[in-house]
Amino acid sequence: MDNEQMSEILSEEVIQEIKTVLENKNLAEAIESVNTIITDIKNIPLNVAITGESGSGKSTFINVIRGLITDEEEDAAITGVVETTMEPTPFSHLQYKNVKFWDLPGIGTPNFKAADYLEEVKFSQYDFFIIIASERFKENHIQLAQAIHSMNKKFYFIRSKVDVDLQSSRKRRNRSFNEENILQQIRKKCTKSLCDGEVGEPHVFVLSLMDLHKYDFNRMQNTLEEELPRHKRHMLLLSLPNITLQVLERKRKALNKLNWLRAFLFSVSAATHTKGYEILQKAIKDHLNIFGLDTSSLIKLSNTFGKDINDLKSVIKSPFASTEINQELIQKQLTKNVAKGQISVENFLSYIPIIGNLITGGATFFRSYIMLCESLKDFLEDASNVLQKAMEDST
Known part of the structure; x- marks a missing residue:
């Protein structure tokens, strides 16, 4: 040989x-x-911060990424249309207790100040941030991204609930309905609003939290894996749910x-x-x-x-x-x-x-x-x- x-x-x-x-x-x-x-x-620790406005799907994302079937299981993050998270709350992975997904307080308050928010949630303890929006990305999201960037932390955007958009579009435009075109339009619109807010070249992933394996899940996984340090990358990969052949x-x-x-x-x-x-x-x-x-x-x-x-x-x-x-x-x-x-x-x-x-x-x-x-x-x-x-x- x-x-x-x-x-x-x-x-x-x-x-x-x-x-x-x-x-x-x-x-x-x-x-x-x-x-x-x-x-x-x-024992490699991995701490992922999940934030966004109330009702965007923060808690649901934490539950599904940890492999929970429903939001009613033991140790599930509490979900709701109103903000239920008052302070950073860690939820450990079911198999790897050193991997934690942190449910952060919502950012949709009228007096929101990004720098103060990051200090309050102790931004330095997280390996990266995921910012979730269920509709368009607003000024609060952009301010937060700018502040995270200034503190030399990684951040990624998730546009959630795209299944709702697709269902609505199919109902209103059944003849001309094209799923990939609609998804691309959503990505472009989100990316443009974030670029207009001068947050560099943001990573935007469109997802359905009810069917996490669809749409941009593989692309998101690839991006996170590529950008994390080698030792953190291994723990992230093992902690992902087995929902695609690529994973x-x-x-x-x-x-x-x-x-x-x-x-x-x-x-x-x-x-x-x-x-x-x-x-x-x-x-x-x-x-x-x-x-x-x-x-x-x-x-x-x-x-x-x-x-x-x-x-x-x-x-x-x-x-x-x-x-x-x-x-x-x-x-x-x-x-x-x-x-x-x-x-x-x-x-x-x-x-x-x-x-x-x-x-x-x-x-x-x-x-x-x-x-x-x-x-x-x-x-x-x-x-x-x-x-x-x-x-x-x-x-």
Whole structure:
């Protein structure tokens, strides 16, 4: 296997990370470094501020972005046509408690002053702001954007409730109705009003909070991911609801980059007397939850789309999603995926010889890494099929 072939399995970025951790360190120090990396990644804080006028959909957005089905679930942000938020209120992601979406007080008061508002809500604690409007963007929105910009913070605009605009237009102009043209008109109108307010080149996304997967959701996700620092980007991506195929694929790629961490810990487990299979078992269970293939997630999805949960389960093929994840199953998949990969362990170890120098489990590292990567491919396919099944015949 040459370097180009190996890079198809391990990216250059991942290879460099492995070398950095292992170089000039003994086994105990390398293990400690890997454990520290895993812990740090899990604990990365992300704080997103959500603001706008009352009735614009701030609280509903917070609920749906956290994966809640209705606004009546436990720990849901309170919604209403009148302002219900009197002070900044954090709502943690259901899986990642270090990811918080902050419901900020509305900005529609007559005496609104952007600079004072940002000081009151402690603007410095947020990674970026999302400003939501259900109609046009007004002077208050522009003032707030200008103030956020002056404080060197990122901000993004969401034009909510476009489903209402589309429904109204279809009713009044059924013959000439063109959804994409109307959406483009809304985007242009919003962007122009913001540009006239001298807020630079604003990012405007049109969304329906009732059907978040439609319209500009993927574009918004791409923009946020591109502009966030690398470590924050990872947490944002994992916290997004599994409502589009693009989100699922990006999650797979992000998790793939971290598989070597657990593969390394598994490969040294014999030398350190740790329970190696528990490491892989936990990783696989985490991945199942992230892709929404656990029982709790499937129940939520079936309720959301009114589908029988057995219909959703019928399109799931991965053995990890259909039976108990134990040592016997993991051993079977380790053997299966090495044969499937058809890659020489010797060449792998020669490509990253430092692994062979530090541990006797180089071959074990390789096999467990391949198994984790292959299982993610299966989870992506299953999650895609489940999502498509759930959305069949939905309007």
